[in-house]
Amino acid sequence: MAKAIKIDNTDRKILRILQENAKITNAQLSKDIGLSPAPTLERVKKLENMGLIKSYHAMLDTHKVGLGVTTFVQVFISSHKKTCIDAFVDKILKIDNVIECHHITGSCDFLLKVIAADISSYQKLMLEEISEIEEISNMQSMVILSTFKDKKILPIP
Incomplete structure (x- = not known):
């Protein structure tokens, strides 16, 4: 750390x-x-x-740019070997609609934040790209209905 x-x-x-x-x-x-x-x-x-400021970004309105569906996807991988994790991460990094990927503790192995234009685009993405990653053993999706807080400002101690 x-x-x-x-x-x-x-x-x-x-x-x-x-x-x-x-x-x-x-x-x-x-x-x-x-x-x-x-x-x-x-x-x-x-x-x-010093690396405290990593980059500068424009925060876009997802709906105005045509991205109406955001989900969190819990991913369970088939093995916890480093080669399996690395292979999974390499493949996820190539999918633009996966905007966050977190290796986590708990009931699943990874938590993805996935964005798509609509439900049918999301379904196509899941069926044709994400579920084709052989390192994945299971997934569970949670569609975001509303967002009440999406703060990007870190509280600096």
């Missing part, structure tokens, strides 16, 4: 603000944190170089 990187309160402010609005200008960011633009930019670059 990676050790947490030590940061100060100004770095925490920068990270919180950038999580809320990654498109903020350096001038506005520097104003919001109380530093001049040059040191603010240096701090942001330092946070990027």
Whole structure:
């Protein structure tokens, strides 16, 4: 497990603000944190170089882009050998509609978050791609009916 990187309160402010609005200008960011633009930019670059800021993304409205069905899929694999796990992960990484893949503890081995245009597209994806992965022994799908919280902002300790 990676050790947490030590940061100060100004770095925490920068990270919180950038999580809320990654498109903020350096001038506005520097104003919001109380530093001049040059040191603010240096701090942001330092946070990027340290790996605390991994990337910047636009959060899209799934329904407006035509992706109306989101599911969680519990996956049970046939073997817990490293070769089996690696083979499964390699295949899952190639399926664009699988937007998250977590190796977990509990009753199943992996939890996938899968997105599709509609139920028939989802069914086709499951039948023709995901269920064809030979390392999978069983799956259980849970269709998301409503989402009440989908927070992408991490609470920085």
